[in-house]
Amino acid sequence: MPHDPSFQIAADGLSDTIQLLAKACDSDAFEAALKTVPSALPHQGQSESTALPLLADLVLGGAKQLDAALSFAHMDPPTPWLTWAMTLWNARLNQNLLHPATAPAARIVEERVVAWLAPYFGMSGGHMVPSSTVANLTALWAARDVKGVTEVAAPDTAHVSIPKAAKLLGLRYRPLPTDREGRLLPGGATHFEQSCLVLVAGATSTGVIDPLSLAGKAAWTHVDAAWAGPLRLSNAHAPKLEGIERADSVAVSAHKWLFQPKESALIFFKDTQAAHEALSFGGAYLAVPNVGLLGSHGAMAVPLFAMLLAWGQEGYAERIDRCMAVAAQFAAFVENEPKLELLAAPETGVIVWRPRHIELDAFSSRLPNGLASRTIVAGEPWLRCVAANPVVDIDAVIEAVRLAL
Numbered sequence: 001m002p003h004d005p006s007f008q009i010a011a012d013g014l015s016d017t018i019q020l021l022a023k024a025c026d027s028d029a030f031e032a033a034l035k036t037v038p039s040a041l042p043h044q045g046q047s048e049s050t051a052l053p054l055l056a057d058l059v060l061g062g063a064k065q066l067d068a069a070l071s072f073a074h075m076d077p078p079t080p081w082l083t084w085a086m087t088l089w090n091a092r093l094n095q096n097l098l099h100p101a102t103a104p105a106a107r108i109v110e111e112r113v114v115a116w117l118a119p120y121f122g123m124s125g126g127h128m129v130p131s132s133t134v135a136n137l138t139a140l141w142a143a144r145d146v147k148g149v150t151e152v153a154a155p156d157t158a159h160v161s162i163p164k165a166a167k168l169l170g171l172r173y174r175p176l177p178t179d180r181e182g183r184l185l186p187g188g189a190t191h192f193e194q195s196c197l198v199l200v201a202g203a204t205s206t207g208v209i210d211p212l213s214l215a216g217k218a219a220w221t222h223v224d225a226a227w228a229g230p231l232r233l234s235n236a237h238a239p240k241l242e243g244i245e246r247a248d249s250v251a252v253s254a255h256k257w258l259f260q261p262k263e264s265a266l267i268f269f270k271d272t273q274a275a276h277e278a279l280s281f282g283g284a285y286l287a288v289p290n291v292g293l294l295g296s297h298g299a300m301a302v303p304l305f306a307m308l309l310a311w312g313q314e315g316y317a318e319r320i321d322r323c324m325a326v327a328a329q330f331a332a333f334v335e336n337e338p339k340l341e342l343l344a345a346p347e348t349g350v351i352v353w354r355p356r357h358i359e360l361d362a363f364s365s366r367l368p369n370g371l372a373s374r375t376i377v378a379g380e381p382w383l384r385c386v387a388a389n390p391v392v393d394i395d396a397v398i399e400a401v402r403l404a405l
């Protein structure tokens with residue numbers, strides 16, 4: 001057996017990588033490291049231990065810290081440490097869920113995660129995918145091939161992945177009118193006999209939830225709950241998504257409010273058997289049918305399984321509730337500050353706001369990096385904060401906004 005230490009457990013090297021994790025972002029180190037990156041593939045390698053400091057300056061030094069006290073701008077959460085460890089195990093084991101023979105435990109873990117979570121959405125099952133972009137495409141594919149829908153009808157504020165999926169599947173795309181906050185207007189939506197109706201639970205720009213009472217009133221209803229789906233784990237906030245259980249399919253991004261490393265998402269179906277049959281392909285070397293869009297893929301369920309075990313529903317609810325409380329606190333500050341304007345009370349932890357009499361560019365350039373993002377709502381520019389970071393220091397955020405006024 002050839003001896004190749006690159007494939008062995010290198011305790012020192014691995015321990016160094018863990019020590020380095022504490023390194024803060026460092027733009028000088030990053031710029032310097034960037035200059036030393038070879039422009040062409042090196043003919044001769046420099047060894048793992050020599051590459052590590054350069055990698056640290058580049059990858060860690062040049063990263064945004066999503067667990068920072070003022071990190072409040074995007075749907076990307078920090079990740080709990082156990083998910084880092086599970087991601088390391090995944091990389092070491094490199095299981096392929098395409099074949100039961102190459103991923104015996106990993107397939108069981110994914111089945112369990114799906115079985116644990118599907119009932120919160122009134123669904124019977126489903127599978128994991130890398131993103132809600134893929135989950136949405138998978139859902140519309142099932143809608144087309146199970147129910148023969150010919151068009152996709154969605155709020156005109158729907159995520160870009162919805163028109164993209166309609167185009168890929170050769171389905172007509174019908175944008176539906178929305179209110180000032182981007183919520184589907186129920187009156188503007190009729191004639192869904194041939195349609196897949198997409199309802200959004202947690203619009204990307206404003207966090208609003210479409211009227212889920214429309215679920216079940218089309219040939220197929222898909223709920224894009226990429227952002228707000230995890231509210232179902234919170235006893236306090238689950239009722240906001242009432243009606244989701246009447247959908248035919250639901251997409252949820254685990255790398256958003258389930259605090260998972262990218263890429264991690266779920267597609268759930270009401271009738272999983274019919275959907276999976278429509279999405280199945282057999283093949284010469286396949287022991288079991290290949291379900292869905294992905295071929296070879298890794299055990300993305302493992303870090304999610306780990307957190308569901310470690311935190312349980314209660315642990316998830318506690319962190320999501322904390323994010324919702326922080327969003328409410330920030331919205332109350334904006335509402336009570338005469339120099340600021342709030343678009344509306346935040347429905348799912350997304351706060352859309354702006355200064356009243358100060359030019360937006362000048363104001364946002366005075367805000368700390370990572371505190372707010374920009375968005376356009378009904379043609380007008382706004383600032384947007386997202387409560388995805390359970391360890392955000394909301395008092396410090398409010399103080400930073402006061403200072404910029």
Ligand SMILES: *Cc1c(COP(=O)(O)O)cnc(C)c1O
Nearest residue numbers: 131132133159202204226227253
């Ligand atoms: C983020 C988001 C998506 C896309 O999810 P990814 O996992 O980033 O591909 C789709 N729809 C909505 C409403 C989203 O917020």
